[in-house]
Amino acid sequence: MEKQLQDLRQQLEKQCLINQELQRQNKDLEHRLQEKEKLLQELQSQYHELEAPTLSANESEPAYRTSRAAVIASEPIPETVEITRSRVKKTASETSLIVKAIQKNDFLSRLDDEQTAMMVDLLVVSNLKVGDEVIQEGTEGDSMYIVADGVLVVTQAGRELRTLSSGDVFGELAILYNCKRTATVKATSAVRLWCMERHTYRTIITNKSKKKREQLMRFLKTAQTLKDLNDVQLSKIIDSMEEVKYQDKDVIVQEGTEGDTFYIILKGEVLVTKNVNGQQKQIRRMVEGEHFGEQALIREVLRTATCTADGPVTCFSIDKEVFEETIPIEHLELFDDSKVLQQSRAPVKASLSSTLTLEDMVPVFYQEGRYQGDPVTLGVGGFGRVELVTTLKQGKYYAMKRVSKKHIVSKRQEEHMLFEKKILKAIQCDFIVRLHAAFKDTRYIYMVMEFCSGGEIWTKLKEVGRFDEPIAVFCAACVVEAYSYLHKKNIMYRDLKPENLMMDVKGYIKLIDFGFAKELVRGEKTYSFVGTPEYIAPEIIKNQGHDFAVDFWSLGILIFEMLAGSPPFSSSEPQRIYAKILDGVLKYPPFMNEAAKSIISKLCRPRPGQRLGNTKNGIKDVRHHRWFSSMNWHKLRVGQINAPTVRLIRKGPCYINFDRFPADQNKADEEFSGWDRDF
Structure with a gap:
């Protein structure tokens, strides 16, 4: 009996040693796999860099985005904007210098001839002495x-970056939106500048876009084939x-060839x-506003005749394929426009029936780490x-957003704040974060x-790379x-990015932050400049007016x-981002499959009317794209899919x-203007 016990003991010891050796080998294998995965990611990113367009000498871009994207809040602009500045006459040489400066600037070079001419007209002169600061x-x-x-x-920070001389452009980002200057510019000699304010620039672009749109609408209404179509x-x-x-x-257009395109003459x-007995006989001459x-x-x-440009023509x-995607030919009266207007103006029903009070809210504190004992901050913006x-x-846990009233007023965001509350109050959607209560005090x-305890998609993306x-x-x-859900309620979101996507406990994704x-x-169109630079659509940058297509x-x-x-469009300088967006060249990494490339290229078409989701079948076309072929949309809506995102969620404290963020040591100033009376 004792011998058997001894044998068993020896066998157990032997088995323990084997298990220990296997565990060691497993750890070793795991470590080697991690190293290989890291190396593979590095090689892929290097290969991606080789594939990517050449960067300028002073610009380097990481393989993965590592910092949070900046946001641009729209400034309230009047619906009808007028140019108040008088035109300043320029000599031929001055005009030539300004036009050349605009043409060589990465961003301004996209202006058309008429917009450039208006800029030249409206630039005003400013004279500086040695030592004068233009920008601080x-x-x-x-x-x-x-x-x-x-x-x-x-x-910048006292360090000299470069010098500027005749024909150089600077500070151009400020004509798009309100932003902080990143450097100081000082005169080292007597200096003469041509200047333009944001209001003037935006008025030029917005007025031209609105007039062009009204003009095209008038032209289209004269086309017999389109007479039954409504304004929408x-x-x-x-x-x-x-x-x-x-x-x-x-x-x-060539007589006798197959036709598939409709034209309106702008200029x-x-x-x-028409060919008559082998000779081209002129039938008529068409001018601006006519179409063929x-x-x-349909x-x-x-083609029954030949159409030839007599001088430059715009x-x-x-074409037929794009037209068919836009308007269903079989029944031109898609829907009654008045119904759309009634729906959009229907009163919003309030859904806030919470009994919570501000006094009920108790902060949760960090239990460990460098901020132990401090209140938990989930995000700072x-x-x-x-x-x-x-x-x-x-x-129960809640995420409480706290915003300084003084800051809201200084940034002229009162309307956005009130609208954000109004939207969230009315929303009942499993893919949008719920608002339980809203409060205010003097600050x-x-x-x-x-x-949403699963955390931000941005944080998860940063952790795993891709x-x-x-x-x-x-x-x-x-x-x-x-x-x-939002588009059915005639609401544009306008601020999609990983930072605004949260995961709930099941790994399902919810949109947050409705400030924009x-x-x-x-x-209809709206003309504000709003969003996150890397995610802004080209029509916003061009001030052409935008809608749900963004x-x-x-x-x-x-x-x-x-x-x-x-x-796909990134840089440390916003101007470079906008230039890349307007160029519209999507450079895909080698590991991305064809279905993914297809849906991205269709969603990111430069013309908003051709974008997937914005043609005649609407959002159905997005759902039916082959990249989503594995998705059971019904099961997703009723929450019956096991979310693959669950594996990104860590276990531990809530x-x-x-x-993690340090506690806010500063208290906002009090604000008594009363804009939040109905909040």
Whole structure:
């Protein structure tokens, strides 16, 4: 018996040694796998860099985005804007210098001839002495400058960066939106500058866009084929049309060829000729506002005449394939426009019936780490901070957004704040964070929101570098459902990015932060400059007026960033980001599959009317794209899918999935203007 026990003991000891050796080997294998995965990611990012467009010498971009994106809050602008400045006459040489400066500037070079001419007209002169500062680092700016004569020095934190001389442009970001200056510019000689304020620039661009849109609407209403379409449908056609230019004697349409394009003449004249006994006989001459080729939009036809440019001609055109995506041919009366207007103006029902009070809210404290004993902060942004709170009665967790009233007033965001509360009050959607209560005192506005314990998608993306495709598909599908809900209520979101996506305990994704959302009647446009630079659609940058299509653009950017680790258009300088967006060249990493490339390229089409989600079938086209082929949309809506994102959620204290932030030691000043009377 004793011998058997001894044998058993020896066998157990032997087995323990084997187990220990296996554990050691497993750890070793795990370590080697991690090293290989790290090396693979490095190689992929290096390969991606090789594939990417060449960067300028002073710019380097990480493989993955590592810092939070900045946001641009829209400034309230009047619906009708007028230019108050008088035009300043310039000599031929001055005009030439200004035009050359605009043409060589990465951003301003995108202005058309008419916009450039208006800028030249409205630039005003400013004279400086040696030592005068034009721009001071850290201050807010509202003007851009072109150097006419003299030399200036650019410094940052006291360090000299470069000099500026005749023909150089600086400060141009300030004509797009209110931003802090990143450097100081000082005159080192007598200097003469051409200057333009933001209000003047935006008025030039906005007025031209509005006039052009009104002009196109008038032209379209004269087309016999389109006479039964309402303004909403005509607006969609305008969004899908493209500007094309022809030189003298260019043939636009050839008699006898198959036609598939409709044209409106914006500028210039077009000769219409027909072949009679082998000779081209002129039938008529068409001028601005006239159109041709409309029959090609609805049936297979051969061109019955030849149309030739008589001098330079600019047309707006749409081809049959794009037209069919925009307007269902089989029944032109898609819906009654008055119904849309009634829906958009229907009163919003309040859903806040909470009995919570501000006094009920108790902060949750960090239990360990460097901030132990401090209140838990879930996030910090330009407009306040979000803190984790609980209630003694319920013991339930909430995320409480706290924003300085003085800050809201100084940034002229009162309307946005009131609208954010109004939207969240009315929303009942599983893919959008819930508002439980709202309060105010003399210093702050408080919004008590649903707590999503899984953390920000941004934090998770930063941790892993980039998402596996099933995770990206699931996250994007949740966003599609949130968009579907909002767009039916005529609400644009306008601030999609990983920072504004939260995970609940089940890993389902919810949209947060409605500070930039806006209600819009279908067929109308809004002209504010708003969003996050990397995610802004081209029509916002161009001040052409935008609508729900901007949300589909940002969905394409989000899918790209989730799969690649960084957005497709990025730079340390916002001007470079905008230039890249307007160039529209999407450079995909080698590991991205064809379905992903397809949905991104369709969502990020430059013309808003051609974007996936914004054509005649609406958001259905997004759901039916092959990249989402694995998604059961019904099961997603009823919460029956096991979210692949669950594996990103860490176990531990309720705040374990959030970045940590130090406590706020400063108290906001009191504010008594009364704008929040109805909050």
